Amino acid sequence: MALKLITLDLDDTLWHTAPVMRRAEQACYDWICAHCAGFADLYSLEGLRQYKSELAECYPSLQHQMSQLRFETLRRAAMQTGCDRNSARALADSAFAVFAHERSTLELFAGAEVMLQQLATHWPLIAVTNGNADLEKVGIRHYFSAHLNAETIGAAKPAPDLFHAALAHAVVEPHECLHIGDHPHHDIDAAHAAGLHTLWVNLNESPWPDAFASPTLQVSALSDVVEQVTQWQRQLSH
Template structure:
């Protein structure tokens, strides 16, 4: 059956996230140095990251709310050195402002414009990107964030909620994402077709035993695959 809807992951699917996070963490650490110097002096960017990873391992529910994980990590660091924890919220806002300074992959806007004329377009993300702030909201009928929904990918309920919000059945929808486990397996378990956006040319799906419905290196390849699906 030709698809009626397509839903997207955001980070590393529509834009590269690593340089954005690196820049945001540098900005945050500079802010800490000026406003909470004991935190900045005691905890490097890497030390804060490792503490968050340890916290995530102990409390995997944070996968559904990564900004709360960052907040919890900062709170722990502030408390450890006796800094004013009232500054934590401001610190998080500093990070969030920088986290939204993304640079789209060049193929994204033309691809979204093409799809918007033919399909219902939505997004489902475990991250903290706000499409309104980024300036992409007009391309999406619906956007679901795990932090608001209360359950994160790969739980099938968040994929089913996306389909329901667009008024389609799972088998009428395609999900596109860069992560084999959270995106491809999660969407397929919910009854959707899943496209692996494999911009790096990885063959990790072979070792993982995951069989995406399609593997695309960019939006140009995605559009070719969609054209074939829509012609069926």
């Protein structure tokens, strides 16, 4: 079997997402509190997160539109302070821009960029993610032939839609693709269910959850990915 495509998850596969999100949400909240009178009286940061969750439950169409959901949360909250529609929209636009900047200001895991450089010299790479980081701002977009996310496709992993879209974009069959990701369910089990081979990025060296299909390959450091994939390909070719 010749490998013709590699798909990659982003959040928590190439970088640690939780501190990035905390910083981005705090910066966004601080900005709108400073520019929208009464906002802090209505919502704490945790309260704003809860309001966002409530909106997602009320409007299922927004559940995979994370940028739009965050913008809509900010817009509606600003209107609750007494802002008119135009002012609320302008505030939400500016506050979301602060969030988006911080969301894509991040530090790659050790070995991540070297791994991308080496993989991209041998195989086309497609990013498949539930998140909304801007790869141009991160500085790694040039390694990927495409960047697909749940917002543009309309469904988040573990649904198979992102994998199907990547296969269609590259015009390859599922058995000709390897997916690399960190999440046992959303990445490995879901990709396996879609017919792809899988590589589990297990940086914490956690035990594999027995409820899910086992990965084809596994690494505990990104610096080992290229060697693992290359050796696997050699074995398959013999």
